[in-house]
Amino acid sequence: MHEEYFRWYSPHIEKETEMLTFGYAGIPLIIFPTSMGRFYENKDFHLIDSISWFVNQGLIKVYCPDSFDNMSWYNRGIPPNWKVHNHVCYEKMIMREVIEKATHDTGHYRVMTAGCSFGGFHAVNLAFKHPHRVRNVISMGGAFDIKSFLWGHYDENCYFNNPVDYMYNMNHGHHYDYISQMGIILATGEHDICKEDNLKMAGILQKNGIPHWLECNQGVGHDWGWWREQLPRFLGTIL
Secondary structure, eight states: OEEEEEEEEEEEHHHHHEEEEEOOOSSEEEEEESSTTTTTTTHHTTTTHHHHHHHHSSEEEEEOOOOOOOGGGTOOOOHHHHHHHHHHHHHHIIIIIIHHHHHHHHHHSEEEEEEEEEEHHHHHHHHHHOOTTTEEEEEOOOOOOGGGGGGTTTOOHHHHHHHHHHTTOOOOOHHHHHHHEEEEEEEEETTTTHHHHEEEEEEEHHTTTTHHHEEEEEOOOSHHHHHHHHHHHHHHHHH
């Protein structure tokens, strides 16, 4: 696979950030790392290898940005409102620096997002907040409720970054129409620690008439082995 490394100063998070890309053409696929994971995590755990056929065929170009979780949700040294603020800054970086680059590289305006574990939160939250830029989202073992990070604090920014809350009320309008046309895949399993989050999110989508694919298989847990099997299979149904 063709691989490139990028490092640059991001004005949105006010620090340097890093990213790996794989491939040369195709629909951009933004893959987020797990909790506090680095930009090379999905490569090191061979998730990228599992989808190499799609990359080498020029069907997708993969973008693996760094996380910012240690400065947002997982930072215990700052107040909850600053956790959310820092996440919003990270999201702006992804939208205006990573996705804009992906559009420039490939000519595709709409991207796909994916992630495992807490990376699934990032993939889903970004997709549901910006459905005009995301055509498909794949979450594997994702968690979708960020209240546990907020220590009782809750404001408008928290609401609009907590998918189980804002999606509960997503039942009409232009934004709803975009989400309803999106390909949404939620993957979990019998032994996945995030199983209930996925069942809850799927129930919310079903309540609001939003098409989606929930996969919950027996024997499946919360680890890279399952995710390496799932991602290429899901891409095969999309591409």
